[in-house]
Amino acid sequence: MTDQLTYPRGCTFAESDWDILSQFWYPIAFSHHVKDQPISATLLDQRLVIWRTTAGLSVANDICLHRGVPLSMGQVQSDQLVCKYHGFHYSSEGRCVLIPSQPGASIPPKLCLKTYPVKEAYGLIWTSLAGGESHPLPDFFEWEDADYQQILPNAVDLNAAAGRQMEGFLDVAHFAWVHTETFGDSNNPIVPRYDVTPTANGVRAEYLSTVSNFPKGLQDLAPADFQWLRVFDVYFPFTARLTVHFPDDGRLCILNAASPISARKTRVFCPICRNFDRQMPLEPVYEFNYQVFAEDKEVVEAQYPEDLPLELLAEVHIRADRTSIAYRKGLSALGLGTVYTA
Ligand code: FES
Ligand SMILES: [Fe+2]
CATH class of the missing domain: 3.90.380.10 (Naphthalene 1,2-dioxygenase Alpha Subunit; Chain A, domain 1)
Structure with a gap:
């Protein structure tokens, strides 16, 4: 069951349709468009950020958990996604690993982005908001x-x-x-x-x-x-x-x-x-x-x-x-x- 709170802001789908559609894989960008900087995409009303590190591609909700700035406005530095506003650093798994204004302090565990599975196929980047385990990519x-x-x-x-x-x-x-x-x-x-x-x-x-x-x-x-x-x-x-x-x-x-x-x-x-x-x-x-x-x-x-x-x-x-x-x-x-x- 999808938690009620997880519907995207301003969702234009009936919730029962969103619950079903979110289980499938969809392309959200071209592979060749995601190089060394993050880009944004929207799927099923959910705003996403896509970035590439040495660990591969990552897809997460495009919002910094500090003050709501889209992370796609930031940049990838030292293999981490860095927010434009106060420079919080996020790992490829979406975990905040550095708060530059207080480098020694502990980082609250809830500073962790909502991430999604990602696949590259046919020149495209695919994701599934609800996990996609039970559905294959289309065959091409x-x-x-x-x-x-x-x-x-x-x-x-x-x-x-x-x-x-x-x-x-x-x-x-x-x-x-x-x-x-x-x-x-x-x-x-x-x-x-x-x-x-x-x-x-x-x-x-x-x-x-x-x-x-x-x-x-x-x-x-x-x-x-x-x-x-x-x-x-x-x-x-x-x-x-x-x-x-x-x-x-x-x-x-x-x-x-x-x-x-x-x-x-x-x-x-x-x-x-x-x-x-x-x-x-x-x-x-x-x-x-x-x-x-x-x-x-x-x-x-x-x-x-x-x-x-x-x-x-x-x-x-x-x-x-x-x-x-x-x-x-x-x-x-x-x-x-x-x-x-x-
Ligand atoms: S809003 Fe992203 S670091 Fe403050
Ligand atoms: Fe046609």
Whole structure:
């Protein structure tokens, strides 16, 4: 049970949802952004500081226990996190080890930061506010595969709920309407029947269609009747990976890891791997990716109610929505949405 006092200040989630969401792992920063100085991040309304020492990465609440100054304003000195205001030194485990104004005096044991477990994977720093013991990180093994090129676009921030963003990533009926400047074809709106099956930590959808994944202008690179397979693997609650099967056994893998800053703000990290065009410049990949996300952002930020409705009767579903129906059912099965706040 989560102690009532541990909810973040100004928590925008229903407490019952926060209790469940806090058990999972989420990316909160890029590994390469945390070098010799602390940085801040916010997850599920909890303000965090991330810093690196010779002991590795540490994540803690971003508040000095002396006078409430964010520790991300401080610096790492001699392998310790030092507060900007009065210079209290904290160890990599969050324990205060030096009060410079009274160096000989004993240090109260309660001068110990609330810390969280941390993992580095896929170029990202992940944490879990409630410990994460019972949940794995999503699988993205191509990140370690020498046959693949690893690509790390900037994160995309949305004024939207993570569930809405995730469902948009899984939606296959919007390509012909929203992605007309990137890869979608407004003359090809039909969604063929496809299957959704349960997996250990989510659901899998296998979608076969003639919608090309090549950017507009390059779409004749594929044989005219080529059938594009898109495999979506959802890891509840807010991560999914998409594997697009290109001609000649090409594979493009996109991890959509939606990190809930609050109930209304989401930061999407999307590491990409591909086993083709590995010598080609990355600028066009970044450009294409940002444009696709920008097309989605306009719609997802406008949707309301802002929370993803988990009560299935709240919105109308069509056959093309099989993945999102399974997604909503999966989130409900986690216990989310018992208090509907939108
Ligand atoms: S507020 Fe951090 S040392 Fe005083
Ligand atoms: Fe989209």
